[in-house]
Amino acid sequence: MRAAQKACKNCSFISGDDKCPLCGNPTTKDWQGYVVIIDHTRSEIAQRMGINVNGRFALKVR
Numbered sequence: 001m002r003a004a005q006k007a008c009k010n011c012s013f014i015s016g017d018d019k020c021p022l023c024g025n026p027t028t029k030d031w032q033g034y035v036v037i038i039d040h041t042r043s044e045i046a047q048r049m050g051i052n053v054n055g056r057f058a059l060k061v062r
């Protein structure tokens, strides 16, 4: 399952698409670790990473 997931090179959003559904930038399979943002308005991580949507975000994208 994880192999099919790709992370955006720009915003780190994880999806199964070749283009990020959030910002339209290309995605890559070369990423490590992720955080799940369930409520971005109350997530400290989301605020630190500048995330303003819910979803999964890669911690490291190459």
Ligand SMILES: [Zn+2]
Pocket (backbone or CB within 6 Å): 008, 009, 010, 011, 012, 013, 020, 021, 022, 023, 024, 025
């Ligand atoms: Zn993106």
